[in-house]
Amino acid sequence: MTQAGGADRTPRGPTFAPGGVRLSARDRILETARVLFYRRGVANVGVDEIIAESGVAKATLYKHFGSKDELILEYMRQGDARWVAWLQETVERLAPDPEARLLAVFDALREWFSLPHFRGCLLTNVVTALPDPGHAAGDILAGHKERVLGLLRRWAREAGAEHPDALAEQVLMLLEGATAVARAQRDPEAADRAQATVRALLEADRAP
Numbered sequence: 548m549t550q551a552g553g554a555d556r557t558p559r560g561p562t563f564a565p566g567g568v569r570l571s572a573r574d575r576i577l578e579t580a581r582v583l584f585y586r587r588g589v590a591n592v593g594v595d596e597i598i599a600e601s602g603v604a605k606a607t608l609y610k611h612f613g614s615k616d617e618l619i620l621e622y623m624r625q626g627d628a629r630w631v632a633w634l635q636e637t638v639e640r641l642a643p644d645p646e647a648r649l650l651a652v653f654d655a656l657r658e659w660f661s662l663p664h665f666r667g668c669l670l671t672n673v674v675t676a677l678p679d680p681g682h683a684a685g686d687i688l689a690g691h692k693e694r695v696l697g698l699l700r701r702w703a704r705e706a707g708a709e710h711p712d713a714l715a716e717q718v719l720m721l722l723e724g725a726t727a728v729a730r731a732q733r734d735p736e737a738a739d740r741a742q743a744t745v746r747a748l749l750e751a752d753r754a755p
Contacts (some may be wrong), residue, residue: 561633561659573611575601580622585669589619590676619673620683626669627691635698645705649718649749652702653742656725660735667730668723695719708752718745 570578579601583592594615598605612618634655642651659665666672670688677684699718703711725741728734 561630561637572601572603572607576603576608576611576618577621577625580618581626581669584619584622585666585672586664588676589622589673594618616683620687623670623673623684623687623691627687627694630669631691631694631698634695638698638702645702646707649699649702649706649708649714650742650745652699652718652722653725653738653745656722656729656741657735657738660726660729660738665730668726671723671726692719695722706749708749710752714748714752717748721745 576597580592580597583597583600594605594608597618598608601608608618612621634652637655637658638648638651641654642648670684670691674682674684674688696715696719699715699722700711703714703718708714721741721744725737728737
């Protein structure tokens, strides 16, 4: 990742751009904001710091993003797209057999939780940091959850669940809970405990 200044230059994870990519000024601003916002929270990072770290002029930042709010929302949109794509690609890599993919969600999460830069769900982090309950960030988070739920529904059907919609809702709650626990306790094994619960839910769902 191309980035000036003192922010970590080599973050890795499902919402970060691949290393070694030469970035435009707009993307450099976004990648700098991504590192700073994710590590310290959107409320604790100012526009001047992002300008200094990304090495762009103030006019350049405001040319691409009219306000800090606009930058935050784009950070969330890109984080949403990258995380959902990462989840699908990782689950399909870990579980070539479609019937195993619902459980493989938690193998993917364990990989994510084990990353040194893991700080939880960036979208949830933003929404909880903003004081306005009507902020547009809430709509982006809701859309993100619906996209994840769509994947879980599909994988529940492929796993042979009798009630895939209800099961997917339960798995989403376990996914969110495991993410919160892993962040608060720095415990990647939260994914394993959630996976065991999903296995039990699957068995109960299939029972005659």
